[in-house]
Amino acid sequence: MLSLFHFIRPEWLILLPVILVLWWIIRPKKQAPELLTQGIAPHLAKALLVGADEKRRFFPIDTLALAFALLTIAVSGPTWSRVPNPLLAQTAPLIVSLKVTPSMETDDLQPSRLERASFKIQDLVARRTGAQTALFAYAGTSHRVAPLTQDPNIISSYLQGLSPAVMPIDGDRADLALAQAEIELARSESPGAHLFVLDDFNPANVNAFSENADERAPIVFLIAGPSTLEVPQLGSIPNSSVVHMTVDDKDLNDVERKVLSAYRKALLDDETQDWNDRGWLFAWPVALLVLLTFRRGWTMQWAVILLLMIPLPRAAHADGIKDWFLTQDQQAWRAYQNKDFSKAAELFQDPEWQAYSLYISGQYEESAAAYGRFDTAEAATNQGMAYLRHRKYRDGVRSFEKALEIDPNYEVAQHNLEVAQAIVKFVESTQAQSDTGEDTGIGADDTVFDNESGQGEDMVISQGDEAAAMTDEQWMRSVNTNVGEFLGTRFRLEASEASE
Structure with missing residues (x-):
């Protein structure tokens, strides 16, 4: 971390020597007692020099100069890490x-x-x-x-x-x-x-x-x-x-x-990602230093100037005092780190982070709509994944095709397109082989499934028949198969193919 530490905007650091010079000029200097009492009778000077021997270590200008120095460092953009890409998983595969x-x-x-x-x-x-x-x-x-x-x-x-x-x-x-x-x-x-x-x-x-x-x-x-x-x-x-x-x-x-x-x-090592600006971390020590300027007997003119520089919160929200210190995106990031993805999706103002949070919180339809606002291959691929998780397989195929139109060499979209097309083919063949509903009248309470492909007839299932009232996905999951037997058969086939 120390080897990567640097400033995003180092030109602001030129203010540090300016602050140091001003601090040295404004800070009260200790004067010799004989200079203070020059021209005054000795017996009167002795009475007037109350506290002359007291040694004062800190002055208000010390605190304010340190606060301004920290603000300068914050504005310079200290960083030691990059911003994660919200279009990719935030933990390693x-x-x-x-x-x-x-x-x-x-x-x-x-x-x-x-x-x-x-x-x-x-x-x-x-x-x-x-x-x-x-x-x-x-x-x-x-x-x-x-x-x-x-x-x-x-x-x-x-x-x-x-x-x-x-x-x-x-x-x-x-x-x-x-x-x-x-x-x-x-x-x-x-x-x-x-x-x-x-x-x-x-x-x-x-x-x-x-x-x-x-x-x-x-x-x-x-x-x-x-x-x-x-x-x-x-x-x-x-x-x-x-x-x-x-x-x-x-x-x-x-x-x-x-x-x-x-x-x-x-x-x-990813040069395409921006550096994560950590200047906001310096806001907390600055706030504590400003509090010290309210001590009795300390001058307030510098504190007033500093407080005028601090922007007031834009509006009051239900979170109350949080909005005074954290932006909506910062609050959303905290919710994301706590794995409260639904709350993160509500709070994020950044559209990419919002779309990703909607996806991992299970709000696939909303996530697909959010990803649709971007015109990149990565966003189209993530939109396709959201459609697949929402069981809208044909929409997923269209999204992957859109991603390949934007970037024909995008291997992830190509792989996902092949998987999505295989799913669509399987569902369509299942529909073609299923009961077409010709023997059953369609009533007002019947459920008619989508048949966009045109293969076979519309699947009509009576709502009163609990055993039949299943989607294609539910039907596939209801098949009672032994996972061990399935894996054993597949492994033996793979082993025989490898030995040939």
């Missing part, structure tokens, strides 16, 4: 690779190492609201379980189906998991990190982890085992750190801190 082997079923951690690791991953993903997380599983092979997503429910559902039985080949190929994880992380615009959750590490993988370690995203190893379990070979891997699993959240705090530090480090 995280690739979680979970070791799924028979050794992970050891019950020295209750109920087992694997289940305890799954609980920890679920807690971590839930804490990372607004951030993207991907999940990989590895043993003798490595497989992507879930791509980068902000939805913790997706990862939670797949974690429940992971067991050594679904892995095609037994072993410890963490190097394969790392290679796949790096490909996944490269798709993200934000810098990220790797998290490996394991109980042991094959020394044969050390070379793969050590190659080009300085260029790779940092790696955090979370040891799933008792506190006495040591994995010494991890200490030789550069750009990595080891965290032992704990019964409380200390381990998760450590992981989050290391991931965030990676994000902030890369953010500082």
